[in-house]
Amino acid sequence: xxxxxxxxxxxxxxxxxxxxxxxxxxxxxxxxxxxxxxxxxxxxxxxxxxxxxxxxxxxxxxxxxxxxxxxxxxxxxxxxxxxxxxxxxxxxxxxxxxxxxxxxxxxxxxxxxxxxxxxxxxxxxxxxxxxxxxxxxxxxxxxxxxxxxxxxxxxxxxxxxxxxxxxxxxxxxxxxxxxxxxxxxxxxxxxxxxxxxxxxxxxxxxxxxxxxxxxxxxxxxxxxxxxxxxxxxxxxxxxxxxxxxxxxxxxxxxxxxxxxxxxxxxxxxxxxxxxxxxxxxxxxxxxxxx
Ligand code: ATR
Numbered sequence: 009x010x011x012x013x014x015x016x017x018x019x020x021x022x023x024x025x026x027x028x029x030x031x032x033x034x035x036x037x038x039x040x041x042x043x044x045x046x047x048x049x050x051x052x053x054x055x056x057x058x059x060x061x062x063x064x065x066x067x068x069x070x071x072x073x074x075x076x077x078x079x080x081x082x083x084x085x086x087x088x089x090x091x092x093x094x095x096x097x098x099x100x101x102x103x104x105x106x107x108x109x110x111x112x113x114x115x116x117x118x119x120x121x122x123x124x125x126x127x128x129x130x131x132x133x134x135x136x137x138x139x140x141x142x143x144x145x146x147x148x149x150x151x152x153x154x155x156x157x158x159x160x161x162x163x164x165x166x167x168x169x170x171x172x173x174x175x176x177x178x179x180x181x182x183x184x185x186x187x188x189x190x191x192x193x194x195x196x197x198x199x200x201x202x203x204x205x206x207x208x209x210x211x212x213x214x215x216x217x218x219x220x221x222x223x224x225x226x227x228x229x230x231x232x233x234x235x236x237x238x239x240x241x242x243x244x245x246x247x248x249x250x251x252x253x254x255x256x257x258x259x260x261x262x263x264x265x266x267x268x269x270x271x272x273x274x275x276x277x278x279x280x281x282x283x284x285x286x287x288x289x290x291x292x293x294x295x296x297x298x
Contacts, residue, residue: 010045016066017046017273020059021074024048026238028290029072032266035289040276044069053080060084060108063101070102070273072266078141085110094178095148097141100269111272114142115149117265118235121256122153122203127231130154133200137220138207139167142235146207147171151181158184159197161221163208195225206234211242219244228252237262240291259290 017037019029025048033046051059056077061084063071073081078097082088085098086107092098098110122129134155136143139162150158158175162168168186175184187193198204210220216239223244226232232248237258245255263286267278 011043013043015044016068017044017070018049018063018068019046019072019074020049020051020056020063020077021072022050022052022076024050024074027074028262029266031290032263032286033270035286036267036270036276036278036282037274039282039285040274040278042274042276044274051077053077056080057084060101064103064108068103070100070269072100072269073098075141082110084108091115091148095145097145099265100272102272111269112145113265113268113272114145114261115152116268117261117263118146118149119153120264121260122231122233124260125254125256127203129203131156132202133157133159133197134203134205135159135161135194135197135201136205136207137161137210138205139164139171140207143171143205143207144174146205146235147175147184148179151175151179156183159201160184160186161189161194161197162186163189189221191222191225194221198225198227198230201230203231203233206232206236206242206244209236211236211239211244213238217243219247223247223251226251226253230254231256234258235261259287263287263290 019027027048030046030048037044081098088110092110092112095112097112099114100111102109132155134150136146160168160171172184172186175181206220208220210218226248230253232253233256234242234244235258236242240257240259248255
């Protein structure tokens with residue numbers, strides 16, 4: 009029941025109507041009997057400073073930040089976790105003792121499904137498709153698992169090169185290169201790779217038949233991890249299965265980044281059973297539409 013002590017959580021983004029975070033968090037809050045509510049707020053870029061100041065003045069417990077505000081929110085916060093600082097992106101804000109602190113749980117969310125499957129990336133080669141915000145988080149996460157080499161492939165080569173420079177200069181990892189979106193080169197890179205990550209939006213509903221690369225370059229020693237979770241089984245993951253590769257869908261990451269934020273706000277810990285229930289709940293919600 010909502011009463012005068014109910015605390016507010018939420019998400020700010022533009023657009024935000026398709027976010028699954030309200031279902032995810034309200035489900036956990038309800039299960040754990042915590043007196044918070046989580047709402048979605050559409051905030052346009054020009055209103056971001058007022059929205060953040062307003063949330064702070066209302067002393068909300070915290071909020072998520074999504075596209076297009078993940079970078080723009082940084083100067084509006086009082087402090088940043090070291091990871092948020094290095095990534096230059098915040099997806100979770102915690103309000104405590106009059107201060108807004110920015111965190112990033114996206115990279116933690118990315119690793120969780122791999123860790124859960126017992127995937128050992130140390131000394132392995134990885135190929136990332138895409139060079140946007142999601143790809144930057146993925147690169148940061150992969151370096152935490154001691155990979156040997158990273159290849160970045162993107163439609164716009166200059167953005168792939170920006171990510172390569174960031175990895176070299178800010179993350180201090182030299183075994184990184186960009187590569188043109190060209191089938192022969194990709195085939196070679198994938199021959200030696202253990203993991204392929206799709207961090208582009210290609211394959212997202214409604215263009216569900218599209219893949220970010222020619223699927224005949226996939227092979228059975230690969231793990232193919234698609235960050236797209238709508239649809240859950242993308243055309244790329246279907247092709248991965250046909251090639252005998254191990255598919256990993258994007259819903260595990262969505263849930264894990266949310267749970268990490270939830271634990272920051274509430275201090276509660278979320279059980280494996282609740283994680284499985286969440287997967288069921290969110291899968292049935294997003295299956296077959298936006
Ligand atoms: P996000 O925060 O999800 O990473 P983003 O920063 O807009 O979003 O990045 C989207 C990524 O998907 C980029 O790598 C983009 O490629 P460009 O840098 O060339 O724009 C990639 N992407 C989006 N639509 C694409 C398409 N139709 N074909 C190939 N790549 C695409």
